[in-house]
Amino acid sequence: METPVFRAIIRSEDFKNKYPALGKILEANEPEKWYTCPMHPEIRGKFNDKCPQCGMPLTLSAPLL
Numbered sequence: 001m002e003t004p005v006f007r008a009i010i011r012s013e014d015f016k017n018k019y020p021a022l023g024k025i026l027e028a029n030e031p032e033k034w035y036t037c038p039m040h041p042e043i044r045g046k047f048n049d050k051c052p053q054c055g056m057p058l059t060l061s062a063p064l065l
C-alpha cells in the first residue's frame with residue numbers, strides 16, 4: 001500500500017543508504033519518476049543510467065501527468 005508518507009520515506013537519502021538494493025527496486029517501480037537524456041527526451045532510464053545514444057548521464061525528468 002503506497003502512501004505519501006511511504007513515498008517520502010523511500011525517497012529519502014537515509015533510506016537509500018540503509019537499503020540501496022531495495023531503494024533501487026522501489027525507485028524503478030515508481031511510474032512518475034523517470035530519468036531522461038537532456039539531448040534525447042525519448043530516452044528513459046533509471047538513476048545512474050547513461051543515454052545509449054550519446055552517453056550523457058540521465059537527469060530526473062518532470063513528473064509524467
Ligand SMILES: [Zn+2]
Nearest residue numbers: 037040051054
Ligand atoms: Zn542522449
